[in-house]
Structures are given as C-alpha cells and as structure tokens.
Amino acid sequence: MILEPLLPSILSVRRIPNADPALLRAYGADPEKHTSLGLLTCDQDDPVYVALDEATKHASVDVVFAKSFWAGAGSASGPLSGEVLGVIAASDPAEIDEGLAAMIRCLEHDACFYGANDDGSIAVFPHVISSLGHYLSAEAGLPVGSAMAYLVAPPMEATIGLDAALKAADVTAAKVFTPPTETNFAAAWLTGSLPDCEAAAVAYAEAVVAVGREPRQL
Numbered sequence: 708m709i710l711e712p713l714l715p716s717i718l719s720v721r722r723i724p725n726a727d728p729a730l731l732r733a734y735g736a737d738p739e740k741h742t743s744l745g746l747l748t749c750d751q752d753d754p755v756y757v758a759l760d761e762a763t764k765h766a767s768v769d770v771v772f773a774k775s776f777w778a779g780a781g782s783a784s785g786p787l788s789g790e791v792l793g794v795i796a797a798s799d800p801a802e803i804d805e806g807l808a809a810m811i812r813c814l815e816h817d818a819c820f821y822g823a824n825d826d827g828s829i830a831v832f833p834h835v836i837s838s839l840g841h842y843l844s845a846e847a848g849l850p851v852g853s854a855m856a857y858l859v860a861p862p863m864e865a866t867i868g869l870d871a872a873l874k875a876a877d878v879t880a881a882k883v884f885t886p887p888t889e890t891n892f893a894a895a896w897l898t899g900s901l902p903d904c905e906a907a908a909v910a911y912a913e914a915v916v917a918v919g920r921e922p923r924q925l
Contacts, residue, residue: 709916713820713830715751719787720807722746724800734794735771741796744771745803747810750780752791752890753832753859754818756843758810759793761817763840766805768795770842779890790890823864823912824919831868832859832894833912835904847881847896855881856897856904858911862886864918865893868911875910876903 722745723730728738736744745768749755752775759770772794776783780790795806823829834857836843844851856878860868865886873880878899886893897907 736796743800750789757818758813760840760843761813762806765809768806775889831915833908854901859894864915868914871914872907872911876906
C-alpha cells in the first residue's frame, strides 16, 4: 500500500464572468486587465498550486490568489472549503473556462499526494514538473520552462527527505519552506535537469518512507 495515490477531491468550482471591480481588486486582479474570475477549492493544497501553474500553460489566465487554510482540510470552515482556494483571472470568460478545465485535468490525472506508510497516515508529495508555467516559475524565481521537483511531507520526514534529495542528484534549492506551513507540513522546490529532478523526487520519497518505518533510528 506504500506510495498509493491519495487522490485530491475537488470540492467546488465556480466562474464569475463579469466580476465587480472591488472583488477583482480584493483578490489581486487588475480591473484594467481582468474582467472574469475562476475559483476552485480542494482538500489538497499543493496539487492545486501545481494545477494553477498548469492553467497558465493552457489559457491566457493569471493566478491572482492562491492560499492554504490554517491547519488543513481537517479543520476546514465548511464542506466546500477544503484546505485551499485558488483563483485565476482573465479578460475573457472563455479563457477562464479553459484554465479551470486544465486545473481539473491536472487534479484528476496528475498531481496528488501519496501514502508513505501502510495506512496512509503519512503523506508525501514527490511531484516533478517537467516545464514550469508562468505562476510557479515566478513564485520560485526560475525561468518559465524550467524543470522543478515540488517536494512536501510532514516536518521530520520532509527534513530528512530534503537532505537525501539534495545529495542524490545535481539539483539546487530554489526555495525551502521550513515547518510549519499553513497545513503544518514542510516543503522544498528543487531545480535542475529533468532527470535530476526526477532522481531527487525518488530519493525524497524513499527517505520519507524510511522515516515512517523507523522514526527513532539513531
């Protein structure tokens, strides 16, 4: 059962074709540039960030709002909240539709956490993006089209995993998120060639599994 996919649940998807300028500004959009918003909530935050980046590859949209909710899906404010809200903006409602469709495809067929122990109580996100879009490239300070290993796990597992990933391949840390994140995890974005990013992700996942098996090894 180890490294079985823990598939994300999309909890709500809505579109506002002609958003009020005050709403646009509040969520980081520019009323001079954007008229429409697309919104999505999900019970896994990091796959949504990957999906938002994917949207920028398939539609003329900007990611204007992307935030995780404190303590994660288990402490959600309601059944449609999950642990993240992602918002895209565009000048054309049809672009919003294309962007949301790309996000849904990504969440249904690509980006997800995996169970790192027998009962799935330890989750790991050893995801590799072969070519960054406009959103995550800007967030990571990397060129569009770069390969990136997007690595997430609970605090101890993530720390041991990051050390293993950095030693396993010719990668560099674009950004490290020490614990606690909003959902009490830890994360890192590593960059290098695609094969090196893949090797780093494998090493990360293996280390997370190893910590779960022997948490008090000295």
